[in-house]
Amino acid sequence: MSDSQSPLRPPLITGDKSLGDVTRDICAPMHCKPTGLWWAGFLVSLAALILGFTAVWYQIAVGIGTWGLNKTVGWAFDITNFVFWVGIGHAGTLISAVLFLFRAKWRTAVNRSAEAMTLFAVMCAGIFPLIHMGRPWLAYWMAPYPNTRGSLWVNFKSPLLWDVFAISTYLLISAIFWYVGLIPDLATIRDRSKPGLRNRITSILSLGWNGSARTWHRYETVYLLLAGLATPLVFSVHTIVSMDFATSVIPGWHTTIFPPYFVAGAIFSGLAMVTTLMIIARKTMRLEDYITHKHIERMCLLMLSMGCIVGLAYGTEFFMAAYSGNAYEQFVFKNRALGPMRWAYWTMVTCNVGIPQLLWFKSIRKSLPMVFVIVVFVNIGMWFERFVIIVTSLHRDFLPSSWAHYTPTSIEIATLAGSFGLFFTCFLLFCRIAPAIAIAEVKGAAHLKKHAAPKSVDAQQIAQTESVSPEESLTKVT
Amino acid sequence: MTNRVLLATFDDDEDLLAATTAAREQGLHIVDAFTPYAVHGLDRAMGLAQSRLTWVCFICGMLGALGMLWFEHETAAVWWPIDVGGKPWDSLPSDVPVAFEAAVLLAGFGSVFALFAVCRLFPGKKPTNVFPRTTDDRFVLVIDEADSSFDLPSVRQMFGEFNVIDVEERVSDGGSIL
Numbered sequence: 001m002s003d004s005q006s007p008l009r010p011p012l013i014t015g016d017k018s019l020g021d022v023t024r025d026i027c028a029p030m031h032c033k034p035t036g037l038w039w040a041g042f043l044v045s046l047a048a049l050i051l052g053f054t055a056v057w058y059q060i061a062v063g064i065g066t067w068g069l070n071k072t073v074g075w076a077f078d079i080t081n082f083v084f085w086v087g088i089g090h091a092g093t094l095i096s097a098v099l100f101l102f103r104a105k106w107r108t109a110v111n112r113s114a115e116a117m118t119l120f121a122v123m124c125a126g127i128f129p130l131i132h133m134g135r136p137w138l139a140y141w142m143a144p145y146p147n148t149r150g151s152l153w154v155n156f157k158s159p160l161l162w163d164v165f166a167i168s169t170y171l172l173i174s175a176i177f178w179y180v181g182l183i184p185d186l187a188t189i190r191d192r193s194k195p196g197l198r199n200r201i202t203s204i205l206s207l208g209w210n211g212s213a214r215t216w217h218r219y220e221t222v223y224l225l226l227a228g229l230a231t232p233l234v235f236s237v238h239t240i241v242s243m244d245f246a247t248s249v250i251p252g253w254h255t256t257i258f259p260p261y262f263v264a265g266a267i268f269s270g271l272a273m274v275t276t277l278m279i280i281a282r283k284t285m286r287l288e289d290y291i292t293h294k295h296i297e298r299m300c301l302l303m304l305s306m307g308c309i310v311g312l313a314y315g316t317e318f319f320m321a322a323y324s325g326n327a328y329e330q331f332v333f334k335n336r337a338l339g340p341m342r343w344a345y346w347t348m349v350t351c352n353v354g355i356p357q358l359l360w361f362k363s364i365r366k367s368l369p370m371v372f373v374i375v376v377f378v379n380i381g382m383w384f385e386r387f388v389i390i391v392t393s394l395h396r397d398f399l400p401s402s403w404a405h406y407t408p409t410s411i412e413i414a415t416l417a418g419s420f421g422l423f424f425t426c427f428l429l430f431c432r433i434a435p436a437i438a439i440a441e442v443k444g445a446a447h448l449k450k451h452a453a454p455k456s457v458d459a460q461q462i463a464q465t466e467s468v469s470p471e472e473s474l475t476k477v478t
Numbered sequence: 479m480t481n482r483v484l485l486a487t488f489d490d491d492e493d494l495l496a497a498t499t500a501a502r503e504q505g506l507h508i509v510d511a512f513t514p515y516a517v518h519g520l521d522r523a524m525g526l527a528q529s530r531l532t533w534v535c536f537i538c539g540m541l542g543a544l545g546m547l548w549f550e551h552e553t554a555a556v557w558w559p560i561d562v563g564g565k566p567w568d569s570l571p572s573d574v575p576v577a578f579e580a581a582v583l584l585a586g587f588g589s590v591f592a593l594f595a596v597c598r599l600f601p602g603k604k605p606t607n608v609f610p611r612t613t614d615d616r617f618v619l620v621i622d623e624a625d626s627s628f629d630l631p632s633v634r635q636m637f638g639e640f641n642v643i644d645v646e647e648r649v650s651d652g653g654s655i656l
Contacts, residue, residue, distance in 0.1 A: 218593055222531055
């Protein structure tokens with residue numbers, strides 16, 4: 001019993017495509033030469049990546065002193081960037097796993113690139129905890145293994161260690177979820193490709209997939225299980241990241257709102273980044289029939305709801321501080337809005353709460369350039385949110401004699417640019433070598449009807465072939 | 479032992495579903511079906527039992543969680559307890575995040591490796607497509623002709639009612655039906 005699609009619902013794939021068309025359209029960007037636009041983006045990203053790599057090399061060789069940190073502000077760009085990138089990764093898992101559990105069929109056009117985005121974002125995120133250690137070459141000490149230091153074990157009570165396990169698990173599970181989803185598509189590419197390197201690589205990686213329904217049955221089970229595992233994983237990973245701050249004692253950090261606040265913010269920022277990539281991808285790879293206006297519309301509505309939750313969280317924080325009567329907590333919020341770093345705070349509020357309100361208006365949601373501008377602002381705002389939380393809470397805490405200012409050095413800015421470079425380089429390469437849309441999933445969700453007759457045939461022939469409809473065939477059997 | 483099989487090719491998933499249901503109702507022995515995507519309801523039409531991989535996932539998850547909890551307890555409370563901020567040696571609440579992550583990791587990887595093992599998927603396996611377009615836009619139903627009461631013309635006619643594109647007979651020598 002196949003589920004039928006209501007005729008009132010706009011089609012998932014526009015343009016009256018057949019199954020063969022879907023395969024051809026999605027595989028096309030992998031075969032044709034990269035466009036000038038792709039090269040421009042790739043070279044800029046590569047340049048940023050090389051700049052960041054140089055900055056990181058210099059910083060590891062010379063020391064953390066090359067950053068603008070001081071005793072008061074011990075964490076700034078490093079952890080801001082870490083939380084920023086982990087947050088971006090979470091939207092990919094939301095689209096893949098959570099929307100799968102909700103049976104939202106529209107996710108099939110965006111989930112492949114969203115998951116790829118997650119992988120690259122988590123890779124970028126993982127760089128920062130590594131490089132922010134004083135001795136990154138000893139990073140392996142974070143792993144619990146029997147050793148010659150008396151067998152000194154790691155401190156399982158520390159959120160910083162929970163982070164190690166959470167981020168590693170998140171990276172590995174995202175990778176396996178992405179790969180398992182890719183296997184049928186790799187088989188499709190294998191069967192279409194002529195003998196050569198592409199054929200050999202897809203043959204190996206597709207594990208001999210042949211479309212057997214028995215295998216599909218087990219595969220769908222495992223996919224559902226992975227989605228069911230990835231969903232609590234998303235929530236747990238960003239909760240654990242928030243615990244890095246929440247388990248401390250500093251006003252502005254030590255608050256129980258952080259776990260849901262961080263998760264909502266992560267999903268918000270991640271959706272903005274996915275939408276940015278979607279708008280670019282659909283245009284440059286000519287996938288407008290697959291990543292339709294309806295998809296962008298739904299992403300906008302999700303972002304709007306998440307943005308409202310984030311705004312509510314800001315308000316709650318402020319209210320709790322005011323209501324608590326705790327002078328230190330109240331000071332933190334006064335300082336954020338009115339102190340020397342108020343420019344960062346008001347950037348954050350404008351970009352995260354103010355600008356997304358434009359998404360209430362359908363005319364704005366329908367305009368892709370407007371949506372693109374809004375999501376870029378959201379990304380900027382969410383970076384500033386983490387910056388505000390970390391730096392403004394640190395730079396003026398309990399003891400006024402410890403108060404200090406913070407200014408980033410060129411090394412830190414270059415490292416941030418480098419992380420964007422790594423992310424976009426990886427994503428642009430992904431668009432060239434892998435199908436950017438999940439071919440099998442989008443076919444399964446779109447309920448494409450086979451063409452009754454070729455379009456060039458005259459009306460009488462079409463009437464004759466359409467006279468035997470599937471419904472009539474079914475009644476004949478029973 | 480040679481085996482004759484019948485391959486019925488369709489270009490629409492609903493036709494395949496209806497044909498599979500009809501074939502099963504007629505008592506035909508379905509070897510397998512090949513589709514470019516997971517057709518909703520096909521497993522029920524073929525009479526496939528629910529997969530036991532869910533149990534593998536659950537057991538691996540439990541092993542991960544309990545194993546990690548044991549490890550955390552041993553390191554922090556038995557092998558070398560270290561006083562960090564006066565916190566108790568064996569604190570179950572603080573053990574939960576890492577144990578949860580280990581559970582998810584083991585459950586995920588366990589299920590996937592079990593899937594590969596059960597479906598015999600491994601790198602370097604030669605593709606065994608019965609029909610080249612089964613990964614593109616064709617749906618194939620494979621029926622076993624082993625039953626002596628198998629009547630080819632009536633089966634062909636039945637498939638014809640479901641807009642079958644092609645009906646082909648093949649002989650398999652106990653191995654593949656390529």
